[in-house]
Amino acid sequence: MKVLFAEYLTWGTPYRVGSHYYAQHLLDRGWEVGWLGGEFHLWNLIGNRAELARKLPLWRAGGVQHPHGPWEYVPFKSIPYRNAPGLRSPWLAWHGNRLTLPSIRRQLALQGYDHADLLWLSNPQAYPWLVETGDYPRVVYRAADNHVLTAGIPDSIDAVERHIASRADAVLAVHPDTYERLSPYAPERTLLLPNGVDLLRFRAAAPCPSEYGQITDPIAVYVGSVNYRFDVPLLQQAALRRPGVQFVVIGDAGIDVSGLQGLPNVHLLGPRPPKQVVGYLTHATAGLIPFRWLPATRNLRSIKIYEYAAAGLPTVHATMDPETAADMPVISATGGTDAFVAALDRALGWDAEQRDQARAFAASNSWEDRYARVDALLSQWGLA
Template sequence: MTAPHDLIVFGEDWGRHPSSTQHLIARLPQDWQVCWVNSIGLRRPRLSLRDLKRLATKVMALMRSSNHDGGQVPRPDHIHVHAPMAVPWPASQAAQSLNRRLLARQCRRWLHEDGLHRPIFWASLPTGVVALGTLGERAVVYYCGDDFSSLAGVDHAPVMAMEQQLVDRADLIIAASEHLARRFPQNKTLYLPHGVDFELFATPAARPDDLPESGPIAGFYGSIADWVDVSMLADAAKERPNWHFVLIGSVETDVSELEGLPNLHFLGKRPHHDLPGYVQHFHASLLPFRDTDQIRHCNPLKLREYLAAGSPIVSTRFPAMEPYAHLLTVIEPCSRLAPALDTARADSARNAIRRDAVRNEGWDNRADEIRAALERL
């Protein structure tokens, strides 16, 4: 039997949102001990309300015991979560030098406390590279789930320089989309598309009380950010006043075009485990993306979650949706959404076919591929 591996993972804040890294790492064998290090930031904070709230969350995490989580993804006992003290300023060489010393000291202590030895170094965020070479790691893995060169809210130049260091040092690169995979050396790159919590989204769920009671519903969940085509949604809401447009998630872009529309509903954030109750009762689940570099390189988790729920889906065209295009109502970016809603509403007969399309794409299957790749290291 192959000996278990220890991992130190530099990822986003555990529990803040259910990322692909969290889904994968949570499903590794229970005897693989994991030291999880929360994010040290991809840009210098600014004096905005959002950043001040984020800073407050970080401070609270430091003040609590290390193994905290927000309940979005269950944290198995073999995963030990730690909130590092570091300076979130990728563009500053002085900050990176300080972070290297701070992280090395903190991580060595956590590895000792958690009982880990010669871990595999796993970075899902390029900023983790500052600790590389200080922890006695046996191998280096870079998990790339986003195009950091175009990701909103990132100090692009310094972060991309950090990514290049990781690519050069990595023994294994895992890319979540084919477009991302083509950027890296093919001899050490594994293309691994996102999975889905199939049982969660396919199991019938009760209709939430805060959904509109009458009329068809077009719904979206996730960050309402720059990559969402707000104008497309506004035009559709005006063209289809009998439809309700439900948006679930934090608002991170200008939505003034949507404000005041009587059939537009902002519900705010909802826990991940509550989302099936919403999407299963949408008459059309939306992927209304703008045509951006970030979207062209992305592989959104919600696409497979929509499919697992069996919901009719309206999506703008982008590369990661193409394998499922025959199951979606596809429109070109910047085109009219309203006619596609009518088409999707009439497509409920294929709900079971949509579910079956991702039945074997669960996170357990993806984690098995990760386990095998790590064992080969």
Template structure:
């Protein structure tokens, strides 16, 4: 076995995300402990909380394969409490985070000793976990940025705490792997060994939409074509008004949304969701099993990335792009900065009218040649290549 890796994740194992594919690739030739965090929001994730808490309090470590285990870590202590005086909120958050991470480190060390493992590499994905640098021996420590997390908090002081944690602690790790160009540019002056390792897709899995004779899922069996599809969590990133405009502009299209709908209390969210649900050509299917997603994509005619363009989304590199491309789908997206280098395989739209027109044109002008080009781009942007890139960079430093 080449490495023993601790991978501090930003979600629980049951909530399949892009970094699960990265971890599975790393576990091909290395031992990996996936350190999961407790579900933090949303109805769909809350359903996993019971299993998570049960596993943690019963000391259960899940064995996924011979090389991969999942360790539920102690839940984070509250760090954003409205009852705390505004004068002390920032200090309270800093203290709570530091204490939580000390407790977490002690617990993880115990579980690793029980496994008889000695980590040679630690990879963290959140600024909080930079506090673990040096706590698990003399291995290589890496920080993989995946989003600008501070942009997701409505409480500005929490965003400031996260930014300060990163600035004060990032220099302690050996490597920083930025998952987007914007994240790389923001940090390149803060670390001498920072590399752009963009998000990717699971080519082999999503290409089953093309290579395997997958059957049409029953729940879309009677939905008329063309199907304009979105496979994503329906959360604050999604431009619901844009989706409504698409559905209204072409009532003959079927807009199929595959993914859980987040439950938010902010003004307008429920009204916008209800407005979409009321349209006869919009279909909310909810969460579907990861294994079944290629079957849905096989029967899509166009794949959508309808993110609002905001400071939060404009630093993201949506791995959804390469999943759609692997399935051979034409892709239409809002004008996200990180997708601009891929204009040859994704249509970017700067307005609602442009977005609708792009979908129209992709429906009319698709071809086998375009499909092959899309799949080739996806093949070149597979998680296996990203895992190999990260390991090669880390081994270069050690040598």
């Protein structure tokens, strides 16, 4: 069996998202897997340089076959589909294959991925044309984010997503609001399938990171991209108000973080490989999601919640309502700095029983559970 994943991130990014896990699962089952990372363009020269550094070699090589992994390629697109004057037309999304250098369709054909048993689409901004022009008998659309609320993406993405949903054989919605938005266009074909956690990564004892040997407990950690969603002033004020707490940030800084630099209890470590992240979590005291209050971040059920929980950590979530947080090991911290610091204090006071409850939550939300539901779909389609 053969599948093409059409994604935003590269295979080797330090930020593993749901599709990385699903792709690895299919690899483990013996599938041939192709992986398209998000296109790059001239805007990357100004913006996400770290991601550009991962994409450029893949484009130059015309694709790379990873040992025991997928074949991977990233196209260069001359005119991107973005929320900027002259770039908002959905034509740029539906005909994006015509704007790539060299032709992405030719690159796919050279590797036999212009057709496959399954198309797994997560990037409606770059690859909706695959639904219309490719030879893929079955299509899964994994709606991992509410794209219409995401910075940099035009409002017209809503219509693009609706059309993809209407054509897909299954829509896998990660968040309830996305399920409600797309299910009318894929009735009886839309599933609510949240993120999960790789429990095996957390079952083995992980060594304490060397950086932790230089600081004292308690440690509040954030793992993920430091981008427009990350609230630098919020974390700065929290660090100033709680000088006895060590704040560790793991991830590429794509925004100005000068407000955090120089604070003795803030440690900007940069990205770490996924295998090392476990140690940074299991030897910490609390997990953080210090996001700005934006439509795209409200009640965000980030994969971080599940991974923090697997390490026995509470999540201090700056943009999750108390009602939503009640069913998860999450402490709502909406309402600004005072609320965030108060939530942090509660998190640092968690006892062993509460941490065990967090681990139990993670155990009930494993990727293995998600795989079983996807495997059932594939079996229905004769792709077992």
